[in-house]
Amino acid sequence: MEILTIIAVVAIIVSFIANRNKTWAGIKKGLVMFLKILPAILSVLILISIVLSLLPNELILKHLGEEAGITGFVFAAIAGSVALLPGFIAYPLSGMLVKTGVSYPVIAVFITTLMMVGVMTLPIEIKFFGMRISLIRNTLYFFGALLIGFFIGLFYL
Numbered sequence: 001m002e003i004l005t006i007i008a009v010v011a012i013i014v015s016f017i018a019n020r021n022k023t024w025a026g027i028k029k030g031l032v033m034f035l036k037i038l039p040a041i042l043s044v045l046i047l048i049s050i051v052l053s054l055l056p057n058e059l060i061l062k063h064l065g066e067e068a069g070i071t072g073f074v075f076a077a078i079a080g081s082v083a084l085l086p087g088f089i090a091y092p093l094s095g096m097l098v099k100t101g102v103s104y105p106v107i108a109v110f111i112t113t114l115m116m117v118g119v120m121t122l123p124i125e126i127k128f129f130g131m132r133i134s135l136i137r138n139t140l141y142f143f144g145a146l147l148i149g150f151f152i153g154l155f156y157l
Contacts, residue, residue: 012027027038037088040091041083041088044085044089045089045092048089048092048093048096049096052096052100057100057101060097060100060101061100061101061102062106063075064076064102064103064106065101065103065106066103067104068106072102072103072106073106073109073146073149073150074146076107076109076110076113076149077109077110077113077117077142077145077146077149078108078113079110080109080110080111080113080114080117081112081113081114081117081119081138081142082117082119082120083114084112084118084120084121086096086138087101087115090110090111090114090115091111094107094110095130097110103153103157104152105137105149105152105153105156106149107152108145108148108149108152109145109149111144112133112141112144112145112148112149113141113145115136116141116144116145117141117142117145118138119138122134122138125137125138136151
């Protein structure tokens with residue numbers, strides 16, 4: 001994290017040297033965008049924190065932990081396929097789940113299906129690409145996510 005901060009500071013300094021006005025305009029625009037999205041981020045993170053605090057860790061680990069085996073992978077894949085969460089919410093949520101004891105392979109399946117499989121957006125996709133292509137793509141990505149989780153499980157051990 002420190003390296004990224006250093007790179008960002010150096011990039012801003014270089015940008016200031018190149019064009020001070022454009023740099024300030026970019027910083028202001030980025031800050032406005034961040035402030036617009038901040039309420040949504042905070043509300044979802046608070047909601048997720050409340051839900052995770054109400055659910056006993058044993059229940060989470062029973063369904064998503066290493067003891068769950070293949071069932072954990074399938075449950076994570078289904079949850080990721082149905083959920084409609086943006087990445088900036090999914091990654092902190094995954095971090096919280098890892099802290100409760102959910103394994104990295106299960107998290108990988110969840111995030112992969114979340115980003116690549118869209119059950120909720122399927123009607124829109126069908127409208128643009130057709131039923132056949134949309135179903136093939138979603139099915140392949142669903143099973144691809146399970147494979148990704150399997151391979152991460154091999155290397156993670």
